[in-house]
Structures are given as C-alpha cells and as structure tokens.
Amino acid sequence: MNQQQTRKLPKKTVITISIIVILGILTFVTLQTLKVEKFSEVLFELDHKNIKNLKVVNKQSVEDMQTKFKTTVYKVVFDDLDLNKNCIGFIYRDKNGNYIKDIDCK
Template sequence: MSLIMNYQTRKLPKKSIIMISILIVLGIFIFYTMQTLKNEKFKQVLEQLDYKDISGLKVVNRMNVEDTITKKKSYVYKLVFHDNVQNKDCIGFLYQQDSKQYTKDIDCK
C-alpha cells in the first residue's frame, strides 16, 4: 500500500506581493543612501587631514575600541581610497576620539 500525498500551494495575495516589493526597494534605497552619506562624511574628514583630491573612497569596516587607561570608548575606521594628487592607492585607519577629532594612520603606495 503506497501513500501518495497531494500537496497544494496557495498563491500569495497581490497586496502582500506589492508590500514585500515596496519594502525591498525601500531597503535598497536606504542602504545606498547610508553608504553615500558615510562616504561623504569621511571624504570631508580626509579633506581636513590634507587629502584634498581623492576618489574611490570605501569604508571597509568600523571597530569599537576602548582606551585601557581612561576606559573611554571610541571608533577606528578602516578606509581605502585613491589619492589623485600623488596618484597612489591608500589604505589606513582613522581613529575617532570623543570630541569628533580624528587621527590618521594612512599608508599610500
């Protein structure tokens, strides 16, 4: 005796498909906007640190760090960009202190 199972699938309502599509498009738009704003922020920071003409800026990651002596938390950002003035590719770190001051450790090759 063999048991044959008959499965039926129910189609999603059009309203649900439209809502899911809108949420996906909205999510992609928000992600792209956040990436663009983050890159513009660091482009301005690099201009203050004497990197005036850059292209291809990418923020690779952000790390939370804590000073062992003062126990203050801050951030370290890893950046990759091309310096058009020196015509070199640069990679390095920006250390953000509490007062929104940045310290650089950037190597260009």
C-alpha cells in the same frame, strides 16, 4: 502521481513585500552614500583633498587602556589622485570628535 497545488500569494501581499524590499535597498544605498560623503570631508580636513574610490571597510569601537575612554576606529581605502597612490589606513575618532589619521599610501 500526486500533484500538490500551491496557493498564489494575494496581490496586496506581493505589493507590500516589494515596497518593503525597495525601501530597504534605498535605505542601504543612502546610508552608504552618506558614510562615503562624511569621510570624504574628513579626509579633506586631513590633507587628502583629491581622492576617489573611497571605501569604508569597517567600523570598530575600541577602548583606550590608559584613559578608559571609548573611541571609534574606521578602516578606509581610497586612491589619492595628487600622489597617484593607493592608500589604506585607519581614522580614529576621539572623545572630542576630532579625527586622527594613520594612513599608508603606496
């Protein structure tokens, strides 16, 4: 039987790859945390003051057909502790940076 030999990666390469992977994971976690913090503040301004388990499901850029302005729509899911309900809905960000909510709590 033929046995194929494999060459080990140099230590420097393994360390470099490990550092890049760790930096990527840290960047991802930091961005997710900042996004949740941002929307916690936005929901606080929109009268949802006591929330937990906030998750931003997705972000979409949409264009208003009448005004031709591009806006951003975020889909969020969270638990409102004041109402004891699970809430899901959309948060719209208009061209002026104002947020408008369309949230249904059940």
